[in-house]
Amino acid sequence: MADTRLKERSLFDPEIMRPAIWDSFRKLTPRHVIKNPVMFVVEIGSVLTSLILLRDLFAPTPGSQPLWFTFNVSFWLWFTVVFANFAEAVAEGRGKAQAATLRKMRKETNARRLVNGSREETVPASALRKGDTVVVEAGEIIPGDGDVIQGIASVDESAITGESAPVIRESGGDRSAVTGGTKVLSDRIVVRITASPGESFLDRMIALVEGAERQKTPNEIA
Template identity: 60%
Template structure:
């Protein structure tokens, strides 16, 4: 992947690296030309090596970052697809379905150890929930019916007790779905120094 990024047409998206790669090509050609004429110039050779190292390393790091982002998005999507839900029928029966089959308004039962399959609100019960997968906070939180602590997020885990949840979103509208979309479409924001350098180089 990082090798394919060496295409100058790809580098045009990043003016700084495009100029660095162009410089590397020109210095390399200059060095090779003098080799054929019998002149050994070590300085241009060293410059060419450093420029190519900079280009290759920068593209490798960017490719690695994109790869991690795609892997994270795939992991989130797979976790949602593999999650099962206990759907409560109007007659009180419980049916096991895929999380992707849930619809807004469905009532589900979630017990200790289960992954909450969809965003919703607690209709009945109190439970301790691990939301670290979403918030990064290791301390569990209490969710209960009524009040401002009734909202639950799909992908979090119930640590104790059982709760009944009313699903509040349809497939594709959950917090987890939005996370996947953000990860897939995320691009690293340029720092002010990078922007200033790009403008300077373009001006030159």
């Protein structure tokens, strides 16, 4: 069974940085920048100072500002716009990467389904249906949301909840619910699946990550 964990990506992950660099320039189009009024005004200033710089470079007029001054103003205005686009692209890239990791976790996880209450068969986690019964032992990933109906085990839920301390899951009581994508650390449990495909906690997480819009900064709201 695949031991797929939801891992935190580095801030400087090349898979995120490379597309973000390209997107930071692609987002310079007025159609995109106008969504952020502050950056739209800054980009207009960047264009105007660039035109003034070109005029002073090829057709200087008496009383015009020194070239180094106009160049510095133009450079920092453009830098501000590009960096703002870059930060936005990095945030979007991290969201897409997280969704891809969650999809990979769901795809690579297999399950040991019980047939007729005794015989085991290995099936993809995506093939499980509500009411199926699966066996999960130490070191294996729980393939879907369900309730423990037999056994007791220590479960690592950090991949889903972020909580590093393991929790105890056992049959009966209020500690029987388990979440797909979490890992059994010890012992053996039998789990009855309670969520159909597309309705599990992991599926909802993927939908939230893919559908969530990046929260706007105060400057963007202004």
